[in-house]
Amino acid sequence: MEPKAPGSSAVERTAVERTVIENCAVATVDAHDTEYANGHIVVAGNRIESVGSGAAPAALENVVRRVDAEGHLATPGLVNTHHHFYQWLTRGLAQDCNLFDWLVALYPVWARIDEDMVHAAARGSLAMMVRGGVTTSTDHHYVFPKGSGDLLGAEIRAARELGVRFSPTRGSMDRGQSAGGLPPDFAVETTEDALTATEEAIDTHHDPSFDSMLRIGVAPCSPFSVSTELLCDAAELARRKGVRLHTHGSETVEEEQFCKERFGMGPTAYFESTGWLGDDVWMAHCIHMRDADIAAFARTGTGVAHCPSSNARVAAGTARVPALLREGVAVGLGVDGTASNEAGELHTELRNALLVHRLAGGEKALNVRQVLRMGTYGGAQVLGRQREIGSLEPGKLADLVLWKLDGLGHSTIADPVAALVLGAAAPVTLSLVNGRPVVEEGHLATADEDTIARTARDQAVRLARRAAEG
Numbered sequence: 001m002e003p004k005a006p007g008s009s010a011v012e013r014t015a016v017e018r019t020v021i022e023n024c025a026v027a028t029v030d031a032h033d034t035e036y037a038n039g040h041i042v043v044a045g046n047r048i049e050s051v052g053s054g055a056a057p058a059a060l061e062n063v064v065r066r067v068d069a070e071g072h073l074a075t076p077g078l079v080n081t082h083h084h085f086y087q088w089l090t091r092g093l094a095q096d097c098n099l100f101d102w103l104v105a106l107y108p109v110w111a112r113i114d115e116d117m118v119h120a121a122a123r124g125s126l127a128m129m130v131r132g133g134v135t136t137s138t139d140h141h142y143v144f145p146k147g148s149g150d151l152l153g154a155e156i157r158a159a160r161e162l163g164v165r166f167s168p169t170r171g172s173m174d175r176g177q178s179a180g181g182l183p184p185d186f187a188v189e190t191t192e193d194a195l196t197a198t199e200e201a202i203d204t205h206h207d208p209s210f211d212s213m214l215r216i217g218v219a220p221c222s223p224f225s226v227s228t229e230l231l232c233d234a235a236e237l238a239r240r241k242g243v244r245l246h247t248h249g250s251e252t253v254e255e256e257q258f259c260k261e262r263f264g265m266g267p268t269a270y271f272e273s274t275g276w277l278g279d280d281v282w283m284a285h286c287i288h289m290r291d292a293d294i295a296a297f298a299r300t301g302t303g304v305a306h307c308p309s310s311n312a313r314v315a316a317g318t319a320r321v322p323a324l325l326r327e328g329v330a331v332g333l334g335v336d337g338t339a340s341n342e343a344g345e346l347h348t349e350l351r352n353a354l355l356v357h358r359l360a361g362g363e364k365a366l367n368v369r370q371v372l373r374m375g376t377y378g379g380a381q382v383l384g385r386q387r388e389i390g391s392l393e394p395g396k397l398a399d400l401v402l403w404k405l406d407g408l409g410h411s412t413i414a415d416p417v418a419a420l421v422l423g424a425a426a427p428v429t430l431s432l433v434n435g436r437p438v439v440e441e442g443h444l445a446t447a448d449e450d451t452i453a454r455t456a457r458d459q460a461v462r463l464a465r466r467a468a469e470g
Helices: 010-015 085-090 099-110 115-131 151-162 191-205 228-241 253-263 267-273 291-300 308-313 321-326 347-361 368-382 416-422 449-469
Strands: 018-027 035-044 047-053 063-068 072-076 078-080 134-141 165-172 217-220 245-249 281-285 303-306 331-333 400-404 428-433 436-440
Touching (some): 078 331, 085 134, 085 151, 115 134, 115 436, 115 449, 134 428, 151 191, 191 228, 217 228, 228 245, 245 267, 291 321, 303 368, 321 331, 368 416
Parallel strands (some): 018 063, 078 134, 134 165, 217 245, 245 281
Antiparallel strands (some): 400 428
C-alpha cells in the first residue's frame, strides 16, 4: 500500500516555519523537466510549499530563513540506491582484481567486522555522500558474523546522527564455502536465522509513513551466496510485510554461467522463478542483460541500481542503461561499497555515468539531464518513494541541494545542469533533508568530519589487525 501524505489545514500551513530560497537556477526534475533560470523554492516545515520563477511570494508568514542563492543551482537531493557501508574500512585493497578475485581477497577481512566497526564505517560512508549532495541512501548489509553485535542497528544509528533519510536493506547469506559459496562459513547464517532476523528488523525499524526517515528492505546477497530456499522465502516475507526487495543481479559473466549450470536458466529467468521480479524489486548492477532480460524488467516493473564507477573498478562490464531507459525501466545511481569505489560519492557518478555510456554507445547515449534524473527521481522510483522525494514539487518532502556554480570550476558553463554534471565536483552550499540543514557551506551541519575520519581510521586499523590474526 502506498503511503499517503497527511492533510494540513490553512491554519497549520500558516503557523509552520518557512525557509525561502531565491535567485537561483532551479532544475525541478518533475515530469516535464521544468527548469527556471532564476527561480525560488519555499519550504514549509518538512515540505516543499512552492517552486517557481522569479522571487518567492511576498506575503509569506513565519519566514525563519531567507537564502539569497545567486550563482547556485537547486536540485532535488541525490538518492543513492546501492551501497555497502562496512566497506569504508577496506578501501584501497585488492586494487587490480576482477570481481571474483576481489571478493575472495576481501571476504575473510569482512567476516571480522563488529558493531563498532560498522558504526564508524557507516558514519564515514554517509558523511562523504551527504557532504556531496546525497539526501537519501540505501545500504545493503549482508555480512553478519556470529557474535558481532547489532550491525544493522549501528547503521541506523549513524544515519539518524547525520540526519539522512535512510532505506537500509537487511541482507543475508546462507551458502558458505562448504556449500559452494564464496564467503567463509562463519560469515553466513542459517536460512532460518536469516529470515527470523530480517523479520525482526522490519518489525523493529520499518516506518511506512509518507514522512518516513527509515524504511527497511529485504536483501539476500546474490545467487552465489544464497540458497533458492532463502530467495523464495525472503520474497514471500517481504510481500507479507509490505516492504521492498533488493539483491545483486546479472553482475558478471560468471554469474550467468553459474545460474545456467546450477538452475538451467540465466539470472533473470532464475530470479523470476523465485519471485524476484516485480515493481517492489530493484537489483544492483544488471550489467550482462540480453534484450529478453530487459523486456522482463520492463514488463514486471523491476528497477535497477546503476553503479558505473564500481563496475569499472572491478572490470565487471558496462550495463545497458540507455536500452533500459528506452524500455521504461526505472534506473537509479549507486555508489556501491567503497572497497570498489573509493571516492564514495554519488555526485561524481553523474559525470561517470555519462562518460561511460558515451564511450560504449556514442555521443547520444545519455545526456546531462538524463543522468541528473537517474541520480534523483530515478533513485526515488527504485526505492518506491517517487511520490515523496526525487523532484522539487509542492507537497513533496523538502530534500534539496544548492550547488555553487559561480566559482572557478563552473562559472564559464552557461547551462547550470551541464555545469553540475560535466564540470568539477560542485561545492554544496546548503543541503536540506526533511527541511533541516545537513550541509552548510560545504561542511556537515550534524557531525564533526575530523572525528568521523579519525574514528573510521582507528576502526580500519583494528579490522586489519583482527583479519591478520585470523
